[in-house]
Amino acid sequence: MLFMLIVKASKNSEGANLPDPELIEAMTKYNEELDKAGVRVAAKGLHPSSNGIRISYPKPGEKPIVMDGPFTETKELIAGFILIDVKSREEAIEWAMRMPDPQGHGEGQIELRQVFEAPELSGEQ
Template sequence: MRFMMIVKATADSEGGVMPSQELVEAMQRYNEELVKAGVLLAADGLHASANAIRISYPEPGSKPKITDGPFTEAKEIIAGYTLIEVKSREEAIEWAMRMPDPHGYGQGEIELRQVFDPADLTQDPETLAKEAALREQLESLKRS
């Protein structure tokens, strides 16, 4: 089971305030634990929404709408993420609970969401085979 730990933005992260060295080191230690446990798939912080772009679909069948950042609702914005693969929802919660306060000031908030597996979306064998081939191609590109 794959889970994404979504780190919510704060006014500081949206304002470009960089994390303290202590927080950077704490997050590195946490990521090292995830790696040693063999559950880490990806982990990254995101730039503030000032340079972000939102693409929305306001009308069915119409052209997408582009909106430039910054976006005003910090609590609706993602500041970073960690993607893990674990055996259970409970294990995902345990890992999320171990993450240091992502902003270091008691303002951190993490949303934990399970990632769909292709078989959750369709049972069509042809679609599943295409998805598996695409994932294998992606892995092959990563190795080269």
């Protein structure tokens, strides 16, 4: 089962502030634990939304609208993600609970979401 640990953005991450060395060390250790357990598929941080582009589809059938960042509401933005392949939802929650505060300032928030896999999308079982 694939799960994505979505690291929510904060004012700190949107300010393009690099994490403290202690947080970098803690996240490196966490990622090494994921690797050692054989569950990490991918893990990446994202540039701030000031470097982002948002494409929206306000009206069906019409041309999409392209907007350059930054985007103002940080609680709706993503700062990074880790994709894990685990045996159960409970195991995914256990791994998410082990992640250090991803912002390091008491601002961290992680959203855990299961990823649709090909058979689920096609209706096959």
